[in-house]
Amino acid sequence: xxxxxxxxxxxxxxxxxxxxxxxxxxxxxxxxxxxxxxxxxxxxxxxxxxxxxxxxxxxxxxxxxxxxxxxxxxxxxxxxxxxxxxxxxxxxxxxxxxxxxxxxxxxxxxxxxxxxxxxxxxxxxxxxxxxxxxxxxxxxxxxxxxxxxxxxxxxxxxxxxxxxxxxxxxxxxxxxxxxxxxxxxxxxxxxxxxxxxxxxxxxxxxxxxxxxxxxxxxxxxxxxxxxxxxxxxxxxxxxxxxxxxxxxxxxxxxxxxxxxxxxxxxxxxxxxxxxxxxxxxxxxxxxxxxxxxxxxxxxxxxxxxxxxxxxxxxxxxxxxxxxxxxxxxxxxxxxxxxxxxxxxxxxxxxxxxxxxxxxxxxxxxxxxxxxxxxxxxxxxxxxxxxxxxxx
Numbered sequence: 428x429x430x431x432x433x434x435x436x437x438x439x440x441x442x443x444x445x446x447x448x449x450x451x452x453x454x455x456x457x458x459x460x461x462x463x464x465x466x467x468x469x470x471x472x473x474x475x476x477x478x479x480x481x482x483x484x485x486x487x488x489x490x491x492x493x494x495x496x497x498x499x500x501x502x503x504x505x506x507x508x509x510x511x512x513x514x515x516x517x518x519x520x521x522x523x524x525x526x527x528x529x530x531x532x533x534x535x536x537x538x539x540x541x542x543x544x545x546x547x548x549x550x551x552x553x554x555x556x557x558x559x560x561x562x563x564x565x566x567x568x569x570x571x572x573x574x575x576x577x578x579x580x581x582x583x584x585x586x587x588x589x590x591x592x593x594x595x596x597x598x599x600x601x602x603x604x605x606x607x608x609x610x611x612x613x614x615x616x617x618x619x620x621x622x623x624x625x626x627x628x629x630x631x632x633x634x635x636x637x638x639x640x641x642x643x644x645x646x647x648x649x650x651x652x653x654x655x656x657x658x659x660x661x662x663x664x665x666x667x668x669x670x671x672x673x674x675x676x677x678x679x680x681x682x683x684x685x686x687x688x689x690x691x692x693x694x695x696x697x698x699x700x701x702x703x704x705x706x707x708x709x710x711x712x713x714x715x716x717x718x719x720x721x722x723x724x725x726x727x728x729x730x731x732x733x734x735x736x737x738x739x740x741x742x743x744x745x746x747x748x749x750x751x752x753x754x755x756x757x758x759x760x761x762x763x764x765x766x767x768x769x770x771x772x773x774x775x776x777x778x779x780x781x782x783x784x785x786x787x788x789x790x791x792x793x794x795x796x797x798x799x800x801x802x803x804x805x806x807x808x809x810x811x812x813x814x815x816x817x818x
Contacts, residue, residue, distance in 0.1 A: 441475040441720065442727040443803045450474055455675065461781050466810045469771075469781040471608075473672040473755065473801035475724060480716035481671060481709050488708050496700075497526060497707040503680055505714035506665060512718070513641070516654045523683045525694050528701030530638045530664040530679045531557055534602065535565060536698050537662045537681055540690045541632050542567055542600050547592035549601040549631065551580055552789030553758070555608040558636075559789060562602070570599075573790050578610040578749055578758070582621055589629040601626055603635040605652055606643060609758045609788055609797040611751015613643055616650045623657035632687075633661040638679070641670030643753040644732075645725055659686035667710035669754070670721055672801075678706035724801075728755045731800040731807055738808060742815035755801035758785075762794035764818065771796040778817035780810045 434446025451463055457472040477485075488494065500521050507519035527533030538548065544566035550558050552571045562569050572588035575581040585601075592599035603622065606613045614622075626633050635652035643649040653663050666679035679702070683691035713721075732750050735757055739746050747760035759782075761770035771782040774796070785795030800807065 436476075439723060440727040440730070441478075441724050442473070442731070442801060443805075444476050445474060445803075447806065461775075465775065465779045465781050466806060466813070467781045468799045468802065468807075468810055469783045469797075471669060471754075471756065471799060471801075472674060473724070474803060474806070475672055475801070478671050478713060478717045478720040480720070481673070481712045484708050484712035485705060488705060493704070493708075495704055497678070497702055497704040501711045502526065502678065502707050502714075505711045506680060509641075509714040509718075510651065514649055514651060514654070516651050518651065518654055519682060520685075523685070523688050523691060525681045525691060526699045526702050526707070527664070527679050527681050528698075529668070529677050530636055530666050531561055532701065533664045533679050533681045533698075534634055534636060535561055536694055537634050537664070538562070538565065538567065538600055538602075540693055542598050546597050547599045549585070549588045549592050549599065550789070551585070551604065551607065553609060553785065553791040553795065554604050554788055555636070556787035556789070558602055558604070559787070567600075569789075571790050574607070574610065574612070578607065578612045578751075580614065580618055580622065582618075582625065585622070586625050586629070589625060589631050592631060593629055598632075599630070600632045600634055603633055603652060605635050605637050606639045606649070606751070606753025608639060608754055609756050609783070609785075610749070611754045611756055611758065613647050613649060613751070613753040616648075616655055619650055619652055620655040620657060623652075623655055623661070627657055627660075633658065635661065635663045637663050637665050639669050639754040640665060641667070641721060642725070642728070642755055644729055645722065646729075647752040649753070653682060653684050659684040662687055662691075667713040667717075670724075671709075671713040671717055673706070673709050673713065676703055676706035676709040678702040678710045728800055731755075731802070731804060732757070734804055734807060735798075735800065735811070738811040742811050743818075755799060757798045757800055758795060759798055760795050766794070768793040769796075770794065774814050774817060778810075778813040780813050 783797035785792035
């Protein structure tokens with residue numbers, strides 16, 4: 428595997444610029460959780476070098492000793508410009524944003540603004556498993572509204588969940604994952620407008636986790652939740668973290684719709700003390716100057732999506748897979764293979780491939796696993812071949 432033909436710094440695809448040997452020198456969770464003989468395709472880190480504009484901005488800051496506390500509005504201004512260019516949306520109002528440590532901690536602080544212990548938070552399962560962990564740690568109740576067979580929002584099921592959530596006059600929130608992790612579903616404008624109408628009808632506040640918003644195929648439009656009719660009382664959490672592989676440089680933004688501005692104003696100032704100044708510098712540079720690099724990554728991910736379809740058809744025809752259009756994640760259904768509720772355990776032991784287990788993602792997760800596509804085509808090919816050989 429060490430001899431695979433990738434690792435050229437001049438390759439136009441950033442996913443092929445680092446060799447496996449170089450990647451194994453990393454000390455992040457992806458590369459330190461398992462032994463070196465395991466191909467790690469589990470956690471949401473990308474196998475890419477740092478985008479040059481980001482590296483330059485960080486190097487300048489380090490050279491100046493600019494390592495203090497964050498200040499200013501450069502981050503939301505950069506997001507506003509990025510949203511206008513990428514999504515044709517001019518709705519990022521700097522005065523209705525707040526700096527938060529990361530998206531999940533931002534979600535926690537937003538939920539605190541209008542829910543209390545015992546109140547319900549609706550989620551579309553299968554979904555990013557920290558949704559369950561953080562919500563339950565806040566002493567809120569999770570109410571599931573499972574996706575349909577096409578991995579899309581089922582509006583009838585969602586309405587039933589809203590009714591359950593507000594029963595007895597309780598307050599409730601809907602934690603929307605957009606694009607959906609782990610399925611890669613990109614919600615349409617019509618779907619999101621229908622969500623907003625349902626939420627208004629039942630008095631449910633919408634909080635959209637849009638961390639994967641930059642990671643959407645260039646052939647498909649991403650629609651910010653706050654851009655659709657009826658979403659004025661909603662919130663969004665955004666970050667450059669996933670698009671530019673900056674999870675270790677903590678910074679994110681909470682965005683409020685016009686009718687939620689007073690709620691956002693009640694967020695305690697100390698919440699903004701958690702983000703890293705270097706994180707803010709990195710995220711700002713990514714959004715402002717990292718568009719070309721992002722496009723190259725998106726092209727590489729699209730190639731890997733198509734490659735995975737071919738590899739599964741050739742080596743694992745019993746695996747069901749609906750290719751997503753967003754995120755760099757693939758949701759694989761192994762139930763026909765009889766590997767139990769957690770097939771990732773089988774492939775870790777017998778194929779030395781680490782996938783994210785499906786059961787923690789809630790209803791619809793049993794018999795499934797999530798695979799990270801943000802690697803080289805060679806690593807992806809080797810991983811599928813190993814998995815096939817372990818059956």
